[in-house]
Amino acid sequence: MAGLQQTNSEKILLSWVRQSTRNYPQVNVINFTSSWSDGLAFNALLHSHRPDLFDWNVVASQQSPVQRLDHAFNIARQHLGIEKLLDPEDVATACPDKKSILMYVTSLFQVLPQQVTMEAIREVEMLPRHSRVTREEHIQVHHQQHFSQEVSSFTFLLSSCCSKVVVSLTYPISF
Numbered sequence: 648m649a650g651l652q653q654t655n656s657e658k659i660l661l662s663w664v665r666q667s668t669r670n671y672p673q674v675n676v677i678n679f680t681s682s683w684s685d686g687l688a689f690n691a692l693l694h695s696h697r698p699d700l701f702d703w704n705v706v707a708s709q710q711s712p713v714q715r716l717d718h719a720f721n722i723a724r725q726h727l728g729i730e731k732l733l734d735p736e737d738v739a740t741a742c743p744d745k746k747s748i749l750m751y752v753t754s755l756f757q758v759l760p761q762q763v764t765m766e767a768i769r770e771v772e773m774l775p776r777h778s779r780v781t782r783e784e785h786i787q788v789h790h791q792q793h794f795s796q797e798v799s800s801f802t803f804l805l806s807s808c809c810s811k812v813v814v815s816l817t818y819p820i821s822f
Contacts, residue, residue, distance in 0.1 A: 660752055662767035664688070667695040667759075673707055677774050679748045684739055686715025692752075693722055696759045700726055712739040729754045 661676065668674045671691040676682040683689060687707060694703045700722055706715055716735035723729040733751050737743065 657749070658768060658771050659763055660749070660756060662771045663756060663761060663763045664692060664752065665770060666763060666767040667692050670695065671703070671707075679745045679752065680742050683748050684741065684743055685712045686710070686717075686719060686735070686739070689719035690715055690722075692755060692759075693719055693727075697722075697726065723755065727755070727758045729758065 657679065661679070664676045668676060668688060668691040671687070671694075674687050674691040676688050690701075690703070690706050693700065694706075701718070706718055710718065713735045716733075716738050720731045720733060720735065724731050729751075732754070733747055738748070
C-alpha cells in the first residue's frame with residue numbers, strides 16, 4: 648500500500664505525529680508501517696504529550712523493540728484508557744499492518760492534544776512516496792477494502808443490537 652496516495656486524514660494524522668515527535672532525534676515517522684516497528688514512535692508520541700508518565704531515556708536506550716511497544720501500549724491502556732489493540736510481536740516486523748497502526752494512532756489522536764500546524768502538513772506532503780503500485784499491493788488493498796466493508800457491516804449490526812460499543816474500534820475515518 649506504500650504506493651497509494653495518502654488520504655487527507657492520513658496526512659493530518661502523520662503531520663500530528665511528526666509535529667509531536669519532532670524533539671525526539673531517534674524518531675522519524677514517515678509512514679504508518681515501518682516507522683512504528685521499533686516502538687520508539689509510539690513512546691515518543693506518548694511522552695511528548697505526557698512526559699510525566701515515564702522516563703524517555705530509559706525506554707529509548709534500554710529496551711528491545713517488543714519491550715518498547717509493550718511499554719507504550721501498557722502506558723496508553725493504563726493512563727489514557729486505550730485498549731491494547733495491537734500485539735507488540737505483530738508490530739515489531741519489517742512492515743507492520745498499516746490499517747492496524749492507523750487505527751491505534753487514531754485512538755491516540757482522539758485522546759491527546761490535536762493541534763496540527765499547516766507547516767507540519769506541508770512537510771508531510773513533501774515526503775518522498777513511491778508512485779508505482781505493485782500487483783501485490785493492489786491485491787492487498789482490495790482485500791483490506793473488502794475486510795473494511797465487512798467490519799463496517801458487523802459494527803452496524805452490533806451497534807443496533809447492543810447499547811454500548813467500543814468507540815475506538817468503530818471510529819469512522821476514511822483511509
